[in-house]
Amino acid sequence: MGKYYHITTYGCQMNVHESEKIAGILSELGYSPCENINDADIAVFNTCCIRENAENHAFGNIGMLKKLKAHKKDMIIAVGGCLTQQIGKADVLHKKFPYVDIIFGTHNLNNLKELVQKKLKSKKAVIEIEDGDGNICEEGKALRTSYPNAWINITYGCDNFCSYCIVPYVRGRERSRRSADVLAEAQSLVCDGYKEITLLGQNVNSYAKGGEDISFPELLRQTAEIAGKFRLRFMTSHPKDFSEELAKVISENPKICNCVHLPVQSGSNAILKAMNRRYTVEDYLKKIEILKKYVPDCAVTTDIIVGFPGETEKDFTDTLELVKKVGFSSAFTFVYSKREGTVAAKMDGQIPEEVSKDRIMRLVELVNSQTREQSAKYVGKTVEILCEDYDKKRNLYLGRDEYGRMAYFKSDLNVIGEFLNIKIDSANGISLFGEVIKG
Ligand code: SAH
Ligand code: SF4
Ligand code: F3S
Numbered sequence: 001m002g003k004y005y006h007i008t009t010y011g012c013q014m015n016v017h018e019s020e021k022i023a024g025i026l027s028e029l030g031y032s033p034c035e036n037i038n039d040a041d042i043a044v045f046n047t048c049c050i051r052e053n054a055e056n057h058a059f060g061n062i063g064m065l066k067k068l069k070a071h072k073k074d075m076i077i078a079v080g081g082c083l084t085q086q087i088g089k090a091d092v093l094h095k096k097f098p099y100v101d102i103i104f105g106t107h108n109l110n111n112l113k114e115l116v117q118k119k120l121k122s123k124k125a126v127i128e129i130e131d132g133d134g135n136i137c138e139e140g141k142a143l144r145t146s147y148p149n150a151w152i153n154i155t156y157g158c159d160n161f162c163s164y165c166i167v168p169y170v171r172g173r174e175r176s177r178r179s180a181d182v183l184a185e186a187q188s189l190v191c192d193g194y195k196e197i198t199l200l201g202q203n204v205n206s207y208a209k210g211g212e213d214i215s216f217p218e219l220l221r222q223t224a225e226i227a228g229k230f231r232l233r234f235m236t237s238h239p240k241d242f243s244e245e246l247a248k249v250i251s252e253n254p255k256i257c258n259c260v261h262l263p264v265q266s267g268s269n270a271i272l273k274a275m276n277r278r279y280t281v282e283d284y285l286k287k288i289e290i291l292k293k294y295v296p297d298c299a300v301t302t303d304i305i306v307g308f309p310g311e312t313e314k315d316f317t318d319t320l321e322l323v324k325k326v327g328f329s330s331a332f333t334f335v336y337s338k339r340e341g342t343v344a345a346k347m348d349g350q351i352p353e354e355v356s357k358d359r360i361m362r363l364v365e366l367v368n369s370q371t372r373e374q375s376a377k378y379v380g381k382t383v384e385i386l387c388e389d390y391d392k393k394r395n396l397y398l399g400r401d402e403y404g405r406m407a408y409f410k411s412d413l414n415v416i417g418e419f420l421n422i423k424i425d426s427a428n429g430i431s432l433f434g435e436v437i438k439g
Contacts (some may be wrong), residue, residue: 047083155201205241213218263303268315307356369375375427
C-alpha cells in the first residue's frame with residue numbers, strides 16, 4: 001500500500017502555486033496524491049487570511065477532520081500558509097485543534113520535508129513559525145497540477161502596507177528572485193510543453209527594485225523572447241508603479257496577453273489616501289490612458305473593496321462612476337474585512353454590515369451588467385482560445401482568449417493544451433459558448 005497526500009488550498013494564485021511546491025516535497029517523501037481527504041496519510045491545509053471568511057473557511061475544514069483523525073490515528077494533519085503566520089495564530093490553532101500534527105509558517109515551506117520527518121519520529125505536535133522575511137529557496141521541484149498553465153514566482157512578500165492588508169505582515173518584506181533563475185524556469189516550462197506562463201508577485205512592477213538585476217518590463221520582454229508558442233501573463237501590477245515602458249513591452253510582444261490586472265480598490269481619492277495606495281483616481285485614469293495608447297484593445301481587470309472605514313455614500317458612488325468610466329472587463333469585488341494588526345483596523349468609522357452589503361450588491365450588479373454587455377459583443381466572432389480544462393458537469397471543454405474571457409465548447413478529442421479557434425454562438429453572463437472552427 002502506498003502513502004497518500006491531500007492538499008486543501010485557500011487564497012490567491014501565490015498559494016495555489018505554493019501548494020504545487022508542497023506537492024513536490026511530499027512526492028519526494030514517497031507520497032502520492034489522492035482525491036478524497038479520507039484516504040490521505042497526510043492532509044495539508046494551505047491557508048489564507050486576507051479576509052475573515054477565508055480564515056473561517058479554513059478553521060471550519062480543519063475542525064471537520066477531528067472525527068477522521070480519531071479513527072485514523074496515524075494520519076498526519078499539517079496546517080501552513082498565511083493564517084499560521086499571524087501573530088499568536090499558531091497557538092490558537094494548536095489549542096483549538098490539538099490533533100493537528102504540524103503547523104508551519106509561510107517562511108517554513110522550504111523545510112516542510114524535515115518537519116514531516118520530525119513528526120514521524122515524535123508524538124508531539126511540530127510547530128515552526130519563523131519570523132523575519134524568509135529567504136528564497138531555489139531547490140525542490142514544484143509538482144505542477146495546472147497544465148497547460150504554469151506559475152512562476154518572481155517576487156515574494158510585499159512592502160506596500162496598504163492600510164487594510166495583512167499580506168506584508170504574513171509574507172514579509174519584498175524580495176526578488178534572480179532574473180536568470182526566472183528565465184531558466186520559464187525556458188524549461190516551455191520545453192515541457194506549458195502553453196501559458198504567469199509571472200507572479202504582489203507587486204510585479206517593483207521587481208528587483210533597488211538591486212542590480214533587470215527591471216520588470218525587461219524581465220517580461222526577455223521571457224517573451226523564449227522560442228515556442230505560449231502566452232505570457234503577469235500579476236499583480238500596482239497602479240502606482242505601472243510604467244509607460246511596461247505598456248510598450250506589452251504592445252511589442254505578441255506573446256504577452258493584452259490583458260492587465262490593475263487593482264484600483266476605490267474610486268474616491270479620500271479613501272485611496274486612507275488605504276495608503278499612493279495614487280489618485282486621476283493618476284489611475286492616466287495609467288489606463290497610457291496603457292490604451294500602446295495597447296488599444298487591452299482588457300483591464302481590477303479589484304475593488306467596499307465598506308472601507310469612513311467610506312461615505314458619495315465615496316461609494318464615485319467608485320461606481322469609475323467602474324463605468326474604465327469599463328473593466330471583470331472585477332473582483334470584496335467587502336472590507338478588518339484584519340488585526342493593520343492600520344485600518346484601528347480607524348474610526350467602521351461601516352455597518354448592512355451598508356457594506358447593500359454597496360457590494362450595487363457594485364456587483366454594475367460589474368455584471370458591464371460584463372454581460374461585453375460578452376454579447378463576442379457573439380458571431382471567432383476567437384483563439386487556449387483549452388485549459390474539461391467541465392464534467394457541462395460535458396464541455398473550456399479555455400480562455402488572451403483577454404481572459406472563458407469560452408466553452410464540445411470536442412470528441414482531448415484538446416487540453418491546444419490553441420483553437422472558436423466561433424462564439426452565445427453568451428451567458430461572463431461565459432461564452434461556441435464551436436471549434438477547423439483549419
Ligand atoms: N497585491 C495585490 C493584491 C493582493 S490581495 C494588489 O496590491 O493588488 C487581493 C485583493 O484582496 C486586493 O486587491 C484587495 O482588493 C483585497 N483585499 C486585501 N485585503 C483586504 C481586506 N482586509 N478586506 C477586503 N479585501 C481585501
Ligand atoms: Fe496588500 Fe497592498 Fe501589498 Fe497588494 S500591494 S499585497 S493590497 S499591501
Ligand atoms: Fe494570498 Fe491569502 Fe496569503 S491572498 S498572500 S494566501 S493572505
